[in-house]
Amino acid sequence: MRIGLAGFDPADATDLAVAAHYARALRRRGHRVVARGAEVWHLHLFGRDPGPFLRKAERGRWPVVTTLHLVLADYLRFAGGRRTLERLARLGPLAAVCAAQRREALRLVPALAGRLRAVYSCGPSLPRARGRAAAPIILCSARLAPYKGIDLLLMAFARLRETRPEARLVLAGRDQSRGSLAGFAGRLGLAPHVEFAGQLSPSALSRRLAEARVFVLPSRRENFPIALLEAMSAGKAVVATRAGGVSELVRHGVDGLLVPSGDPGALTRAMRRLWDDPALRRRLGASARRRARRFSWDAAAAAYEPLYAAAA
Incomplete structure (x- = not known):
């Protein structure tokens, strides 16, 4: 045809x-x-x-x-x-x-x-990359728009750093907030610890995924998020909200950790759990990679x- x-x-x-x-x-x-x-x-x-x-x-x-x-x-x-x-x-x-x-x-x-x-x-198949960040990072790849819940992630990350001060957050994606998210990060005292990386090329995104300890998608609303599928394909342990079709992709406790939408405290607890448990990250990441192949x-x-x- x-x-x-x-x-x-x-x-x-x-x-x-x-x-x-x-x-x-x-x-x-x-x-x-x-x-x-x-x-x-x-x-x-x-x-x-x-x-x-x-x-x-x-x-x-x-x-x-x-x-x-x-x-x-x-x-x-x-x-x-x-x-x-x-x-x-x-x-x-x-x-x-x-x-x-x-x-x-x-x-x-x-x-x-x-x-x-x-x-x-x-989603686009990303090139394979290996790497390790100079300091451990949490990665979120998403359009920086209100429905993606980046403000909630910043609040959750601020709480995480109270007990895990070595953590850094990288936000990759087109910024539709007109700088308001950077201002919010500054008011939370996070400016030195959050990188607004902008929209990355596939090879650059692959490198940041290789460096990431945890991938987080904090959306208030979603369809079927390609960024989450990319992270799973890269074998990353993921934290995501139960928004839209996310639970059709991620099985809680099997391929990643799911939390309620709009709950920064739940995001913090899930991030801390993965941050502290390398064996859990490896198990969830391996399962996530297998799961992603179905799509x-x-x-x-x-x-x-x-x-x-x-x-x-």
Whole structure:
């Protein structure tokens, strides 16, 4: 089948890496990835306005499969967000990136019933790296936006340092807080102990993962977090909140430690537990690596084939 991919930002390195990995998986399954003349278009909706593509698809009556890579409650606050989803549903099936997102979507947009199924996301494969930080670090790789709960992590980290003063925190990701998180870290007395590393290249992220003792994702809301999947693929012991589809990826006490959303005290206790227990870190990290292998590009491509057939 000839499949066109749409919705990726050509200026975003992560978007381009995702598109390249998925295109290779489709080719391995015998499909052709084309820029025009597609039998089915696969739109990846990250929250950017799909209006130009949507209008072309409606005029040309293109069959379209849409994947929802977004926090739905936030997207629906934008004027026209609900209408856009309903228009896309008329062009073909939609895919949520986890079961939790599918449940939320059907609750918020009942018109999607019968058009929406869950297909797990994958992330860019990071190059392997080995390393050890000069001082032990905790790593969080996430967009620095309110729903990611970075403020909660800073509060939890401040409590951790009361008894583990050697710990350092590295925050990797695009800063959408306009500096407010750095200011908050300063008010907590953490400025010398927190590094705002910015958005890292895949090789740089791989190096920081190799250096990290613990990976933490403190989200208030989530879908199926690719950053968490990357950390698990690297064999890291992880702490994450029970937000969205996180518990579909991480089994508490098996692949990582899960805590309630919005609870800095629980984050502190989980981080301290992993910080102090190398054997537990090794056991959870090894299990996390095995677990992450289940969420492969080839599995995703196979899961989308029935949706492509239904759209065409």
